Amino acid sequence: MPAEGTDGLGHARRVKARRLRRFLAAVALVGLAADQVTKALAVALLTPGEPVPVLGQVLQLVLLRNPGAAFSFATGATWIFTIIATVVVVAVLRVSRKIGSRAWALALGLLLAGATGNLVDRLVRAPGFARGHVVDFLALPNWPVFNVADSMICTAAALIVVLALRGVEIDGRRAGGRSSRSERA
Numbered sequence: 045m046p047a048e049g050t051d052g053l054g055h056a057r058r059v060k061a062r063r064l065r066r067f068l069a070a071v072a073l074v075g076l077a078a079d080q081v082t083k084a085l086a087v088a089l090l091t092p093g094e095p096v097p098v099l100g101q102v103l104q105l106v107l108l109r110n111p112g113a114a115f116s117f118a119t120g121a122t123w124i125f126t127i128i129a130t131v132v133v134v135a136v137l138r139v140s141r142k143i144g145s146r147a148w149a150l151a152l153g154l155l156l157a158g159a160t161g162n163l164v165d166r167l168v169r170a171p172g173f174a175r176g177h178v179v180d181f182l183a184l185p186n187w188p189v190f191n192v193a194d195s196m197i198c199t200a201a202a203l204i205v206v207l208a209l210r211g212v213e214i215d216g217r218r219a220g221g222r223s224s225r226s227e228r229a
Contacts, residue, residue, distance in 0.1 A: 064146060065149070068150075068156070071149070074157070075156075076164075078157075079157065079196070080164065083181070083191060086107050086179055086191075092107045092108065092109070094106070094107075103182070103183070105182065106181060108181070108189045109169075109170075109177035110178045110179075111175075112125070122166060122175045123175055126175070129160075129166065130163060132155065133159050133160055137156070142215050145214065147207055150203065151204050152214075154197070154199050154203070155196070155197060155201075157196050158194065161191070161193030161196070162191075162194070165178040165179055166178065178191065178193075
């Protein structure tokens with residue numbers, strides 16, 4: 045019997061895996077570009093602390109610089125969030141080698157984009173390398189100001205929870221060894 049790497053099935057899996065990694069990379073690159081462009085526009089066009097209504101009180105643009113995590117948590121520990129974001133980026137890149145599901149590729153691409161977007165801020169923005177403040181500018185009622193990277197991270201987290209609850213593993217198989225519908229498609 046031929047080894048997995050030499051038969052048609054092994055070749056098809058490798059082709060599918062490459063295609064999924066390219067999809068993940070495209071999601072991550074488009075997401076990162078959207079995050080960085082919107083942050084650059086916010087910095088260039090908004091005055092810190094002065095709200096600009098987009099949809100009345102439902103959505104406003106408010107420029108803030110956040111040294112902490114979500115909800116301005118741990119504002120004195122910026123360097124810790126730099127390390128965490130770096131670990132997330134490396135972990136996603138490592139896990140992406142096992143990708144076998146389009147839904148997981150989307151989730152991990154969004155997570156990679158969001159983590160990288162906020163990591164870029166922490167690395168290059170004031171007050172200095174690995175201590176930079178993240179640019180936040182989207183404001184909803186009764187919710188902390190956030191950015192596009194934050195929304196991608198939250199969307200990725202929701203997708204990951206749904207995939208986990210449905211038993212879809214990163215390689216596209218269902219928990220218990222069965223292949224998922226996304227793997228068969």
